[in-house]
Amino acid sequence: MAAFVLATAVVAASAAFSGAVAERETLDPGAFARWALPIVLTVHHLAVAVVAGCLLFAVALLPPWRDRAAGAAGDREQRQDPHPAFTRAMATASAVSIVWVFSAVAVFVLTYANLSGQPVSGSEAFARELVYFGTDLLVGQAWATVVAIAFTVCTLTFLVRSPVALVATTFLALSTAIPISLVGHAAGSDDHFAGVGALVVHWLGVLVWVGGVAALVVVVPALTGSQAGANTSGGVPLARTVLERFSTLAGVAFFLVFASGVVNSVLRLGDWEGLFTRYGQLILIKAAATLLLGAIGLAHRRWAIGRLETVSAGRTAWRLVIVELGIMASIIGVTAALGRTAPPVPQEIEPAITPAEVLTGYLLPPELSWDRWLTEWRWDWLWVAFVAVAAAVYLLGVRKAQVWPWQRTASWMTGLAVLLYVTCSAPTIYGMVLFSAHSLMLLALAVLVPLLLVLGAPLQLMARTVARRTDGIRGAREWVDVVRPALSYPALNAVVLAASLGLVYYTPLFRLVLEYWIVHQVANLYFLAVGFCFMTSVIAPSSGRPIPRTAQIRTAAILAGALLLWAIVLAAGVLPVLEPDWFVNMARTWGPPVTLDQQLAGISVLVAGFAPMAFLLTALILYRAPRHESAPSSTS
Template sequence: MPSTETAPRHGDRAARDGSRPAGNTTVPGGAERALPVWTWPAVAAAGALALVLAAWFTGVSAARELSDPGALTRWGVPIVEYGSNMAMSVTIGALIFAAAILPPHTGGRAPRRRKDDPPAERLPEHPAFTRTMLVASVAAGVWTLCALAVGILSYSDLAGIPLGAGAAFSDGLVAYFVSISVGQAWFWVAVIAAVVTSLAVAVRSHSGLFWVGILAMIALVPLALIGHAAGGDDHMAAVNSIGLHLLGVVVWVGGLLVLALIAPTLVGPDGGTGRTTYRRQGSAPLVHTVLSRYSVLAGLGLFTVALSGVVNAALRVEHLHQLLTPYGGLVAVKFLAVVLLGLIGLAHRRWIIPQLRGGAGEDAAAEAPRPARRLLWQLIAVEAVVMSAVMGVSAVLSRTAPPKPEELPDGASPARILTGYELPPELTGARWFDLWRWDWLWVAVCVFLAIWYVRSTVQLHRRGDSWPVLRTICWILGLVVLTWATSGAPAVYGRVLFSAHMVGHMTLTMIAPLFLALGAPITLALRSLPVRTDDTRGPREWILWVVHSRWGAFITHPIVAGANFAGSILVFYYTDFFRFALEYHVGHEFMNVHFLLTGFVFALVMVGADPLPNRPPYPIRLVVLLATMVFHAFIGVAMTSSTGLMQADWFGNMGRPWGPDALADQQIGGAVMWGIGEFPTVAMAVTVAVLWALDDRKVAERYDRKAERDGDAELAAWNQMYSNLADQEDRHGRR
């Protein structure tokens, strides 16, 4: 554990504000730890220069012949959008650092206290944590102002009206925020940013910061919905690729900017732990610890940004010669910059970070090579400059017309108007398996989970631990089924045919979760992830927090899990939630996430091997499964025999020249729900019965072994008790 001698003294202002190492820790070449003096002026200049050059190249800032809003609006929109994106990235990056990377206190882990213990003196807050939360609150405030400014200026740009304080401008602005999707999106981004600003000032606990970070990331949703490609062909792929792109940016770019902003406080071994084994950690310089943890997130963010950017550009650029257009040129510049940043990140991970570990103990930081420390901050400064330039280009790119038109063509079919896609060909047996429309959000999730699972099992085998092959097969099979349900025929036909939608629904909530639960991912994570010893929460600590929380105990209660699993169907199909999922992309993805999670929790409670706060006894599980089967059968029969068409203005207006009519297809969907819903439930019931029998056998064997060891003392004690009772009855009878 790090020594408490490095904790800042209460009277030491320099130690508290992080301007020099705390306590007795001395690191030679203190100036080398800080960024070069030119960093932040260069960051601002690179962003401004890139934005101006991109605007000149594309002509987005040129005066219009008709309805020109003025130079202030033409230049103001990309400038404040650049500021909003930068501030949003820094805000979310700072919250991630505070919640999962930096130690909150000096002197290591805070001692655990029991309820009857006297109040203990709180450990001093770590200077790096303090500065990170200051960065988060200031950046969130800037984000709020910039988002509000984007909303106002975007209205001026859309309406072609210069900024003014007149009643007409104000009335139009209010209508824009209330009725127009772009205005609504920026309004909610500004509201979320304002709430995050207040919470960043007040919240300091790990769990609180977790929820503040989730709230901040919710702001990415409206931005993805109004993104450049969100209005064109393949709307769902465009929105998902933009959402993944934004997520990668805030993790990667935001994290690096935060790292640069808190650089002066990353000194000494205070709270810093480097991983020395898979299960334990030892003392290491804090800068090494922070960079090691951030490097993992940066790598994931880099791949997410690069791959989602390629997918998003492919939707707008159909031919290579279109890369010579203004839009294609900016895309090419962004791609080259991402490659350059990836090479710098690779240098960090392969060469610089390992050298920063130095020796062990309190003087670990002092033993890190000085050239490595100097090069570290120089490369980080270069990365920040390049990232700022890329963000400036991105602000202009979002306002540049792509080569492929985004408007609906004249004479669009009913299916195209309703779903955003042309009507697919008639559904046949072969097309259930050979027709795909990739949902890149779920593809990314499934690929990441597959790689993580296989890598974790390999890690266990390398250290001599075993992991059942059958669990690995179940997990991979579950991910394959999940990919098919979200990107295969159920996704292609799910908004055209009610029966195909029901196949996808039942697959998401009954089949894929069953295989995933049998893969025991929580157990694998707890066995493979390292344990942190510096009072921070890594992935393993967050998993344990969820498992042992009151919320975890509530949702895994068998009655709650069963009611959520079965009751969601009734609420979803017989309320406006169904229309919300059909019409809006957010509703569609929310439906996928909800049904997958409810199915996973239900399967985990019934047949899973992962740890739970309270594992229900086998009779209770069988009763819940029986009730679920009855409820599914009831809803399925109701849909099969119904003579009223659900969402008639959607399925009835699809204009299909093939297949059964909408009402007959709905009745087929009810039969699908009844059939597919019963088989997995019966399989889980059989599994529970088998587990019950195996558990009884284990208990019996355990009692047999105990009886062999003690000569069946327990049975002898019972026999003696009954004999004594019989003797007492005989004596009472004689009297």
């Protein structure tokens, strides 16, 4: 409650300083709407962070039962007694989700009032125009989506407690970052989708970091008091275990927040002179507070966590957590004020004047030549963040393993480099214009990148460096164990991959992938995951039973050949031309005609697909999956 009050006070002061609540000369919605919107935005942002943080703690950091070990020994009644920390986290998520729903509805209404310049009223005309705002305009659609997500999450927090359902609810809460980012200031920059991607990364980091600290404050009494129970991890008190695990997660979130914040600031400020505006001064205040939070987090990790058992250090550690939450609430207040303040770089997107801009949001790229495959880049900050985190986590695992084949590390890093190239360079840029380029992009995501990543043996590295938890909490390794049986059936994974390619290209889904940024991102992630499952089932199956090498190679050859043939059939356009309205209306003045381009796609897939498939068979012949990867002795 104190955090909500503090955030409200800070947003009021920041909005007054920046002039965001000043009376307008035209289309003024009235003092109530001008002052209420930034305040309600602050309440909304803090509420969604608290809900997401509490759900994240419930699914990944807190034991669901008071004493899981005792339950395993047969004490069913004690096993069924929920842990008080878990109960507090879910109760808080349920209560604050109600605040989230009402604040989301209020933001939706007040946003329309501010954009239209009409005072909030209960008239029929206002209600009719509000419906139009929520169904036909991008800003209204985004906030209507937030309202729907908030209502769904609120309902689920009261109804579900199973691990899978809670994970789905947590991801749904975190997905709020997408519609919020679609209407943020950075999204209005010249490179719209780069701004959206940077904002999504920023908001995901904020929700994990701020929400996690808020959840930590909520569950502290249940972690340190007499109700904490006997839950330990390798003899380590539960409070220390939870704080250590969250500290690692918060460190990743801090770097995502700060790095994406720098990118967003560059997009909104334009140049150094933008820092001297009131908008820029608020940016500097926000950056300084973020660095201070990073320093406090470092103090936690280096000093406080190891001394939690002592009374004085324990009090200092929890006081630091409360101070963190206060600073974070203040930052959210500044953020809400920034959202209502005009940035130095105008937010309005210039109207599209070419067919390519209308369809893709970008000018038609120059004619594709051999050198353009390497020189055309457009940074997608979602995938940049994904690659950076994946590389850092893998390298930390290699460091912990101490002895690890360099070939595996090289394969993993090469796979990430290819992933970055495919998502941020010519394959994606020209994939929106040429069907042949799009088919190459999808083939690389579904075959080549997963092959390189699987040869890096990440699951074996996890088995060696991450111990299974004994406190009833499902961590990364436990969730991998849940899906591991699906990695034992190469034929099933090949069918799923082949069917997915057919569904994308020969259903209306292909148009959605081309037209909508979020569908494009989800499709890329989906094919990367499905390809990873297929390659894992072929190269390093997890069935636990020995498979003869010749049988494994024969199975891989049959499946790889069938998949390649199917990809050629899809790309070559045996069926009618795919999405002619999109590719014909691009007004492209260079390159082959649309029909010829689709026929050339089959040849390009054959050439580009033969190499990774041949590499797969070669790697399978040379690859020797370790018979046993011993887990570390520590269970923390």
